[in-house]
Amino acid sequence: MALIELKVPDIGGHDNVDIIDVAVKVGDTVAVDDTLITLETDKATMDVPAESAGVVKEVKVAVGDKISEGGVIVVVEAAAGDAPKAEAAPVAAPATTEAPKAAAAAPQAASFAGSADAEYDVVVLGGGPGGYSAAFAAADQGLKTAIIERYATLGGVCLNVGCIPSKALLHNAAVIDEVKHLAANGIKFAEPEIDIDMLRGYKEKVIGKLTGGLAGMAKARKVDVIRGNAQFVSANHFEVAETTGTGSEETGNKKTVAFKNAIIAAGSRVTKLPFIPEDPRIVDSTGALELKGVPEKMLIIGGGIIGLEMGTVYSTLGARLDVVEMMDGLMQGADRDLVKVWQKMNEYRFDNIMLNTKTVGVEAKEDGIYVTFEGAKAPTEPQRYDLVLVAAGRQPNGLLIGADKAGVAVTERGFIEVDKQQRTNVPHIYAIGDIVGQPMLAHKAVHEGHVAAENCAGHKAFFDARVIPGVAYTDPEVAWVGVTEEIAKRDGIKITKSVFPWAASGRAIANGRDEGFTKLIFDAETGLIIGGGIVGTHAGDMIGEICLAIEMGCDAEDIGKTIHPHPTLGESIGMAAEVALGVCTDLPPMRKK
Numbered sequence: 001m002a003l004i005e006l007k008v009p010d011i012g013g014h015d016n017v018d019i020i021d022v023a024v025k026v027g028d029t030v031a032v033d034d035t036l037i038t039l040e041t042d043k044a045t046m047d048v049p050a051e052s053a054g055v056v057k058e059v060k061v062a063v064g065d066k067i068s069e070g071g072v073i074v075v076v077e078a079a080a081g082d083a084p085k086a087e088a089a090p091v092a093a094p095a096t097t098e099a100p101k102a103a104a105a106a107p108q109a110a111s112f113a114g115s116a117d118a119e120y121d122v123v124v125l126g127g128g129p130g131g132y133s134a135a136f137a138a139a140d141q142g143l144k145t146a147i148i149e150r151y152a153t154l155g156g157v158c159l160n161v162g163c164i165p166s167k168a169l170l171h172n173a174a175v176i177d178e179v180k181h182l183a184a185n186g187i188k189f190a191e192p193e194i195d196i197d198m199l200r201g202y203k204e205k206v207i208g209k210l211t212g213g214l215a216g217m218a219k220a221r222k223v224d225v226i227r228g229n230a231q232f233v234s235a236n237h238f239e240v241a242e243t244t245g246t247g248s249e250e251t252g253n254k255k256t257v258a259f260k261n262a263i264i265a266a267g268s269r270v271t272k273l274p275f276i277p278e279d280p281r282i283v284d285s286t287g288a289l290e291l292k293g294v295p296e297k298m299l300i301i302g303g304g305i306i307g308l309e310m311g312t313v314y315s316t317l318g319a320r321l322d323v324v325e326m327m328d329g330l331m332q333g334a335d336r337d338l339v340k341v342w343q344k345m346n347e348y349r350f351d352n353i354m355l356n357t358k359t360v361g362v363e364a365k366e367d368g369i370y371v372t373f374e375g376a377k378a379p380t381e382p383q384r385y386d387l388v389l390v391a392a393g394r395q396p397n398g399l400l401i402g403a404d405k406a407g408v409a410v411t412e413r414g415f416i417e418v419d420k421q422q423r424t425n426v427p428h429i430y431a432i433g434d435i436v437g438q439p440m441l442a443h444k445a446v447h448e449g450h451v452a453a454e455n456c457a458g459h460k461a462f463f464d465a466r467v468i469p470g471v472a473y474t475d476p477e478v479a480w481v482g483v484t485e486e487i488a489k490r491d492g493i494k495i496t497k498s499v500f501p502w503a504a505s506g507r508a509i510a511n512g513r514d515e516g517f518t519k520l521i522f523d524a525e526t527g528l529i530i531g532g533g534i535v536g537t538h539a540g541d542m543i544g545e546i547c548l549a550i551e552m553g554c555d556a557e558d559i560g561k562t563i564h565p566h567p568t569l570g571e572s573i574g575m576a577a578e579v580a581l582g583v584c585t586d587l588p589p590m591r592k593k
């Protein structure tokens with residue numbers, strides 16, 4: 001019987017797409033059209049079906065790999081009488097390889113004959129969470145290390161214009177919202193007086209404290225921070241154009257930095273929509289965080305986490321919101337039951353939530369920004385806004401660093417492919433963080449940074465996390481991890497779920513915030529936890545326990561029999577596990593099956 005390679009068919013021109021699920025294992029029998037893997041681009045997820053039936057003899061891919069058209073997914077032994085399709089190539093024997101799959105063409109590295117101004121064991125390009133974590137870990141391994149960063153402070157997007165400033169503002173917004181809830185308990189505050197300059201100052205102080213701390217930690221570890229715009233000039237050299245001021249203005253001075261190992265952590269930038277004009281009333285997340293004022297009417301283009309978090313801040317400060325989203329729901333990725341709770345609590349902030357709707361025109365006029373929409377809930381006339389936040393995604397910086405001079409392959413979209421050791425196609429050059437793919441989250445970047453640093457030090461480290469959690473720091477917070485109900489349904493994963501409603505949580509009731517719930521998702525066959533979601537206050541602080549449970553291979557008994565402190569929101573995780581076991585005494589008796 002013939003061995004057949006089943007490959008990725010035409011996937012609409014997408015290259016190096018993330019594999020987010022592998023639905024088959026060796027020994028499985030697959031029929032034509034059975035799902036083999038699920039791919040995720042930044043726009044959509046898609047299942048790749050089997051083009052021939054057979055028994056799986058080898059699975060060539062794993063979750064987290066990237067693949068392009070023509071990439072081999074599995075090798076199957078065709079069932080007797082099953083003629084392989086024309087494009088399926090028979091193979092003699094299964095081959096295994098640990099090398100990264102270079103779907104992007106590998107360029108020829110340039111040679112550099114000049115002398116270097118400084119030489120290091122490890123040079124990290126970019127001082128964001130991925131970059132500084134990698135550099136500090138490399139220094140802790142005893143390696144002579146430098147970070148090259150174009151801006152004046154370390155911390156990258158996350159500390160300077162991302163995670164941290166957004167949370168500093170969200171904290172203030174949450175307190176304002178929280179005290180309003182107290183009116184129902186007989187405690188009434190006057191309307192808040194908002195000094196926007198002081199609020200901005202608070203945010204800046206938070207950033208300063210953290211970025212200052214990073215500078216101190218770099219010094220303590222003897223990590224050199226080289227200020228400037230870096231470009232590869234060979235597979236062992238960067239040229240650094242010195243920068244000055246608060247931005248990345250170049251002074252004209254240049255130096256050459258040599259490295260034995262490099263870690264690319266150059267991050268990502270906001271995706272610009274081509275039809276949107278330049279106008280101070282149209283901002284991206286960085287502009288929104290500058291908090292220049294509070295508009296009366298604000299449009300958020302893109303109903304993802306970043307847009308909704310910033311919308312929460314502006315709305316609490318007084319803005320009325322519209323949001324437009326091309327997909328059929330806000331906060332894609334999270335299960336709809338979680339999002340529903342957030343949406344119900346937040347509907348009052350919005351005049352119009354436009355789903356399945358596209359922004360097709362933006363015009364800056366004297367009295368406002370006029371936006372035209374197309375789609376299910378699109379208003380027929382252009383709508384006027386005082387501020388428009390474009391939060392339609394981010395793109396990687398891979399094409400901006402002269403990677404070709406080092407022989408490093410970069411995809412057309414600017415991503416750099418790596419293997420599980422974070423190695424690019426050039427073995428002594430690693431890449432981490434947003435520049436290597438989704439999800440673009442700081443905690444993923446940090447873990448990848450640690451892996452790259454350990455490998456630079458000669459260890460054999462791998463990025464083998466089972467799950468990466470996602471959190472929307474809205475009010476209430478929405479947090480999820482691993483297999484969601486949506487993924488399970490899409491991929492035919494048999495699950496059982498258990499839900500503990502916060503309406504039965506003493507702490508949530510005492511807090512006056514019992515709208516949320518905690519949900520655990522178990523593999524129906526093994527009973528092991530494979531996912532979970534929480535909606536409610538502090539959901540983001542609690543999801544880590546579910547991540548740990550998944551990593552440790554826990555079942556409901558492990559979680560339910562772990563004593564959680566009472567009364568806490570965290571005990572809702574233990575109680576959800578008790579629900580799964582049918583032994584939760586904090587809920588009415590469960591019906592006997």
Ligand code: FAD
Pocket residue numbers: 125126127128129130131148149150151155156157158159161162163164166228229230231265266267268285286306397400401432433434435440441442443444445473
């Ligand atoms: P970055 O943080 O992008 O850092 C890259 C660094 O490289 C930058 O400092 C850049 O100046 C430098 N650089 C690039 N090219 C060069 C060059 N040629 N020469 C010199 N230096 C260069 N993630 C979360 O996990 N939680 C959150 O709550 C969260 N909130 C966010 C909110 C907002 C508004 C935004 C925009 C993002 C948020 N993120 C959040 C995402 C998070 O910020 C990123 O995933 C994270 O910063 C990626 O880290 P990184 O190290 O890969 O790159």
